[in-house]
Amino acid sequence: MATPSKVEMRIQPWVMGPDCDGLANLCYGVRFNQGEAAMADAGGLGLGHAAALLGAGVLAVPIFRKLGLGSVLGYLAAGLAIGPFGLGLFSEPETILHVAEFGVVIFLFIIGLEMRPSRLWSLRKEIFGLGAAQVAACGLLLTLTGLALGLSPAVAFVGAMGFVLSSTAVIMQMLEERGEMGAPSGQRAVSILLLEDLAIVPLLAVVAVLATVTGVNTVEGPPLWQTVGLALAAITAVMVAGRFVMNPVFRILARYGGREVMTAAALLVVVGAAWVMDMGGLSMAMGAFLAGVLLSESTFRHQLEADVEPFRAILLGLFFLSVGMALDIGVVITDWQLVVGGVIAFMAVKAVAIYGVARLFKAREREAVERAVLFAQGGEFAFVLYAAAGTVGLFDARISAALTAIVILSMVLTPVTTMLLGRFMPKETLEPGSMDGVELAENLRERVLIIGFGRFAQVVSQPLLARDVDVSIIENDVEMIQAAGQFGFKVYYGDGTRLDVLRASGVDKAEAVLVCIDKPEQADRIVELIRAEFPLTKLFVRAYDRGHSMRLIQAGVDYQIRETFESALAFGEQVLKELGASDIEARETIEDVRRRDDERLTLQLSGGLQAGRSLMRGNMPTPQPAPYIKPRREGRLLNQDAIEADEKTAAP
Numbered sequence: 001m002a003t004p005s006k007v008e009m010r011i012q013p014w015v016m017g018p019d020c021d022g023l024a025n026l027c028y029g030v031r032f033n034q035g036e037a038a039m040a041d042a043g044g045l046g047l048g049h050a051a052a053l054l055g056a057g058v059l060a061v062p063i064f065r066k067l068g069l070g071s072v073l074g075y076l077a078a079g080l081a082i083g084p085f086g087l088g089l090f091s092e093p094e095t096i097l098h099v100a101e102f103g104v105v106i107f108l109f110i111i112g113l114e115m116r117p118s119r120l121w122s123l124r125k126e127i128f129g130l131g132a133a134q135v136a137a138c139g140l141l142l143t144l145t146g147l148a149l150g151l152s153p154a155v156a157f158v159g160a161m162g163f164v165l166s167s168t169a170v171i172m173q174m175l176e177e178r179g180e181m182g183a184p185s186g187q188r189a190v191s192i193l194l195l196e197d198l199a200i201v202p203l204l205a206v207v208a209v210l211a212t213v214t215g216v217n218t219v220e221g222p223p224l225w226q227t228v229g230l231a232l233a234a235i236t237a238v239m240v241a242g243r244f245v246m247n248p249v250f251r252i253l254a255r256y257g258g259r260e261v262m263t264a265a266a267l268l269v270v271v272g273a274a275w276v277m278d279m280g281g282l283s284m285a286m287g288a289f290l291a292g293v294l295l296s297e298s299t300f301r302h303q304l305e306a307d308v309e310p311f312r313a314i315l316l317g318l319f320f321l322s323v324g325m326a327l328d329i330g331v332v333i334t335d336w337q338l339v340v341g342g343v344i345a346f347m348a349v350k351a352v353a354i355y356g357v358a359r360l361f362k363a364r365e366r367e368a369v370e371r372a373v374l375f376a377q378g379g380e381f382a383f384v385l386y387a388a389a390g391t392v393g394l395f396d397a398r399i400s401a402a403l404t405a406i407v408i409l410s411m412v413l414t415p416v417t418t419m420l421l422g423r424f425m426p427k428e429t430l431e432p433g434s435m436d437g438v439e440l441a442e443n444l445r446e447r448v449l450i451i452g453f454g455r456f457a458q459v460v461s462q463p464l465l466a467r468d469v470d471v472s473i474i475e476n477d478v479e480m481i482q483a484a485g486q487f488g489f490k491v492y493y494g495d496g497t498r499l500d501v502l503r504a505s506g507v508d509k510a511e512a513v514l515v516c517i518d519k520p521e522q523a524d525r526i527v528e529l530i531r532a533e534f535p536l537t538k539l540f541v542r543a544y545d546r547g548h549s550m551r552l553i554q555a556g557v558d559y560q561i562r563e564t565f566e567s568a569l570a571f572g573e574q575v576l577k578e579l580g581a582s583d584i585e586a587r588e589t590i591e592d593v594r595r596r597d598d599e600r601l602t603l604q605l606s607g608g609l610q611a612g613r614s615l616m617r618g619n620m621p622t623p624q625p626a627p628y629i630k631p632r633r634e635g636r637l638l639n640q641d642a643i644e645a646d647e648k649t650a651a652p
Contacts, residue, residue, distance in 0.1 A: 052089050053096070056082050057317050072173050073415035075317050079324020086325075096322040102271070105288045106312035107172055109270045111190065112292020113305050120293055122521065123191045130188060130361050131195025134375075137353040138164045145349045149342065151399075154210045158389045159403050161203050163346050165196045167379030167411050169319055174374065174418060180498060184522075185367045189374070194289070200381045204388050211392035234280025238273050238287055242294025250298070266307040269295070327408045331401045342406040347413070351376035366425070373421045377414045378407030446472040449510040451496035451526060452517035453484055456542050456563055460516060461489075474505050497525045499533065512538040518563070520544040520551075527555050550605055569593065 056078035064074030082089045090096065139161050146156025171189060180186040246269060253265050270288050277287025295304060332339050351372040358368035386403055389395040395403070448464060450457050453475040464471055474494035475481050481491045494501040496517065507513060513530060515523050523541055530537055539557040543549040552560040569590050576586040600612035 049090065052082055053318060053321060057321060061317075071317075072170055072320055073412065075320030076324035076412050076415075079321035080327055081324075082321075083325030083327070085327065085329035090325055096318060096325070102274070102311075102315050105274045105284050106270055106308050107169065107316055109273075109288035109292040109308065110305055110312060111172065112289040112294075113296050117293060117296070123187060126188050126191035127195050130357070131192040133361070134192055134354055134357045135164055135196060135199055137357050138350050141349050141353045142346060145345050149338070149345065154213075154394055155389075155399060158207055158210065158385060158394060159399075160346075161199075161206075162382035162385040162403065163350065163378040163407060163410070165200065165203075165379050165381040165385070166193065166375045167377055167414070168193050168197065169316060169380060170377065170411055170414055171374055173316065174415065178500075184495075184497075185363075185370070188363075189371065192375070196379075197289075197381070200384060203385055207385065207388045207394065208392060211389075211394050230280045232280075234277050234287070235290070237276050238290050239294065242273075242291055246291075246295060247298055263307040266304045267311065269304070270308060323408060323411060326404075327412070328401060328405055331405045332409070335398070335402050335405075338402050339405050339409065342402070343409045343413070346378070346406060347376045347410055347417075369425065370421065373417050374414065376417070377410035379411065382407045445506045445509045446470040447510065448472070448512050448514060449474070449505055449507055450514045450516060451505075452515065452542075453480060453489070453491050454516065454518060456518070457514070457516035458484075458489075460514060472505060472510070474501070497522050497529070499529055502526075502529060502533075507534055507537060510537060512540060512558075515539065515541040517542070518544065520548040523548070524551060524555070527552065527557060531556060546601070546604070547609060549601065550609075553601075553605060565597075 057075060060078035060081075061071045061074040064077065065071055080086055084091050139157075142160030142163055143153075143157045146160050147153065149156075151159060171193060175186050175189060180189075250262075250265065253261055269291055273287040273291035274284035275287075277290075278284045298304075354375050355368050355372040358371050359365075363371070383404060386395060386400055390397075390400045447470045450461060450471055450473045453461075453473050457473070461471060461473070473484075473489065473491045474496060475484075475491050476493065476495045478493065481493060484491045492505070494505055496502060496505075496515070507530060513526075515526050517523055517526075520543075523544070527539060527541060530539060540559045541552050541557045543552055543560045543562045545562065549560050549562055572593075573586045573590045576589060577583065581589070596615045600615040603612035603615075
């Protein structure tokens with residue numbers, strides 16, 4: 001690939017257009033215009049380039065993971081090595097980013113598949129409370145930091161808000177590698193990232209307003225009402241398609257199409273949702289996430305996830321490679337004081353703000369520190385915001401390049417700072433109060449594993465212990481562990497939604513796992529993990545309600561029971577006896593209720609929660625059918641047999 005003899009950097013209005021959409025705005029408003037020795041084909045990639053990309057990842061990632069640095073840093077380092085400022089195998093990393101950005105999009109689609117609407121609704125306080133508080137606090141402190149570094153108010157604000165938007169790709173990948181995606185702390189992290197993705201829309205509008213107020217706007221943008229209208233139309237289109245179109249289409253494809261057609265359809269869902277949201281001025285990743293949420297309760301959910309997972313893995317790796325390539329070492333060297341000082345100041349200030357907000361929202365000390373270190377970086381959407389600022393004239397080329405270098409360096413440093421935190425911070429900080437009697441789950445090898453030790457599990461354990469069955473018990477509530485210890489129970493500290501904790505608890509050796517926690521979302525996550533990683537293990541699960549029972553049956557658990565069902569039946573049986581029913585009558589009545597409930601549950605599994613309603617007894621009187629029009633004449637009997645039968649019926 002030829003090296004350009006002349007490189008000119010200038011702000012271009014095209015960066016927010018179709019040639020540089022979505023996350024590919026990594027070109028951050030700076031386009032390379034080549035002179036006489038321009039590349040023959042800037043966007044062309046040959047087999048040699050493909051081999052270089054794959055080879056860099058294959059070599060770097062195992063080495064970095066072996067050193068405990070993680071795959072993300074391995075990809076970033078490999079990208080830097082083969083990029084324009086390394087071996088020079090690629091001169092325009094944004095060319096690769098146009099394709100690789102879909103790794104992030106597919107990643108968000110898979111996350112959406114695990115987020116049922118009810119589960120997402122349960123996170124609304126974290127999304128709009130915790131997430132909004134973190135964005136506001138970080139934005140304020142980082143703006144003040146920018147002013148202290150000598151930036152103008154408008155530039156400091158936009159630069160700060162760009163840095164506030166953490167890297168979804170980096171954080172999600174690290175959470176997944178650590179097995180924390182389904183943990184409560186992981187769910188809070190996902191909630192914050194969702195709010196940050198949503199924040200890009202109003203921030204882009206603010207950039208346009210600032211450019212108009214400061215008098216530097218050189219590009220006529222659409223009116224605000226049009227921007228908002230397009231965004232709402234895009235969201236509505238994706239929701240309508242997900243609710244009413246996708247499931248029927250997939251049913252047809254499953255019946256008449258082949259495996260390759262199903263794979264193509266899965267990719268079409270992801271790309272189509274991303275494209276519609278991008279056309280509406282929203283985040284492509286947000287569109288894919290929304291499509292995933294709408295399909296999370298579909299019968300095709302697992303098939304979709306299996307089809308797109310291979311594309312997600314390779315494209316996400318390419319994304320990190322291209323980010324590493326885009327680090328402009330020339331800018332870092334030229335403006336090293338601004339870049340290095342900006343990285344240190346921005347990461348430190350953002351970490352302090354995140355820690356303060358986390359503690360304000362009553363997060364544990366360890367979780368607050370981990371979140372501060374994990375989120376203390378800029379992300380992909382900073383490039384979008386900086387590109388918009390360059391387009392309207394708020395940023396010049398030097399500021400845009402320097403701020404982009406700061407963001408990329410912060411993304412590179414995040415795996416390092418996270419690794420250092422893991423090295424120097426104790427394994428677990430158990431709160432509240434004393435740690436007396438609390439041990440981590442490690443190297444457990446009993447016959448039965450009980451997850452959660454509340455009132456339900458305490459009763460369940462009694463028949464097992466009466467038959468001398470060896471049990472291991474894990475719980476993540478320290479106070480519960482200490483209280484159980486006073487009654488002769490050995491309970492270990494561990495979060496059952498984490499795969500590493502399940503392994504340490506001996507799930508691979510246990511004959512049966514009893515999931516006795518009272519949070520249905522966490523129970524679903526544990527079931528999903530065990531079914532995927534340990535399919536031969538017997539699963540007995542406490543169900544929260546009828547809908548949860550249906551999900552557990554569909555997930556293939558060996559046994560489930562609604563937590564209040566049998567106790568309510570025993571309660572009702574005793575009431576019948578006190579009201580005068582015999583023991584046999586009461587028992588037969590309860591068995592009839594149980595039978596009708598089983599029949600109704602069977603109907604609901606195929607027809608939804610509204611099916612089988614006729615099997616429920618209600619306390620409202622059943623209305624007697626009546627004709628729409630009353631006959632004018634009274635009815636009369638037509639033959640002698642009918643008259644005689646009527647007389648017998650009327651006789652006393």
